[in-house]
Amino acid sequence: MIDWIEQHSTLLQTAVSLATLLVWIFYAQLLFQNYRRVRRPKIVINQMLGNSENARFLISNMSQEAIHIETVVMCLGGGENRVCQLVTDADPDDGTRQNEQNDQNKKTALSARLDEVTLQGPLPSGRCIELGAMQRLLRRFDHATRRDYEDAVACNPVRNGEDCRVEIIVIGVYSSEKGVIGASRSFIYDRNGQLRPEEVQTTQHTGFFARRRMARLHSRYI
Numbered sequence: 001m002i003d004w005i006e007q008h009s010t011l012l013q014t015a016v017s018l019a020t021l022l023v024w025i026f027y028a029q030l031l032f033q034n035y036r037r038v039r040r041p042k043i044v045i046n047q048m049l050g051n052s053e054n055a056r057f058l059i060s061n062m063s064q065e066a067i068h069i070e071t072v073v074m075c076l077g078g079g080e081n082r083v084c085q086l087v088t089d090a091d092p093d094d095g096t097r098q099n100e101q102n103d104q105n106k107k108t109a110l111s112a113r114l115d116e117v118t119l120q121g122p123l124p125s126g127r128c129i130e131l132g133a134m135q136r137l138l139r140r141f142d143h144a145t146r147r148d149y150e151d152a153v154a155c156n157p158v159r160n161g162e163d164c165r166v167e168i169i170v171i172g173v174y175s176s177e178k179g180v181i182g183a184s185r186s187f188i189y190d191r192n193g194q195l196r197p198e199e200v201q202t203t204q205h206t207g208f209f210a211r212r213r214m215a216r217l218h219s220r221y222i
Contacts, residue, residue: 041067041174043183045202051194053138057131059170061123068122069129070180071171071221074137078165085140086221087131090117123172131168134195164189165198171218181206182214 044060061067075084119129131137169184182205186198205214 039064039175040204041172041177041181041206042204043067043170043172043181043202045168045170045183045185047187047195047197051196053135053189053193053195054133055195056133057137057168058128059119059123059131060128061125063125063174065175066122066124067181068173069119069170070173071169071218072119072131073169073171073217073221074140075167075169076138076164084169087137087140088119088221134166134189163191166195169217171214179211180214180218181211182217 040063042062044062046058046060047055048058049056059069059072069088071086072088073084074087075082077083119131123129165186166189167184167186169182171180171182173179174181183202184205185202187195188198189195205211
């Protein structure tokens, strides 16, 4: 046995060196994957509180660091019929009109609690923020376009008998990285008046070309 080892010492040394190299590569890959996991931003967009038009959308920051939300866009339809609307801030025309005194109190409260009137700002790691109810977000389109949305973009599937595609896009800034990152998730508002996710997971737009698309979209709503 000793003679065999002496005869093949060079081969054994090469095999040991190769095995050691493979072990180092394995641990280096683990360290790199852990580094990417820590540095990679992740935004989750969820539907909660049922499947009707009263369902609400929730934006969560599952990254290791805070994300500064810049813009939230909601799009209806697809192709040439696709229409997008900025929903970062609360709709000033939403709700019933109150008397002047109540309106003044409301303005004072809104000034004190900006998080109640806008989604823009830092979202700490592990925290979430509510985007709003489906029906209220749809009314935003009517206010913005001055049209009846039942006849305009066909997002009344119960009446029109056609499913409506709803996409939520979140654009933000993560840590010290240059440029913006984004996340999106699509939902189907079907002819039975039920809202369901079209995709199992939220799509993360963190690659080079994806971030350029997010930057172009963000520039449209600055």
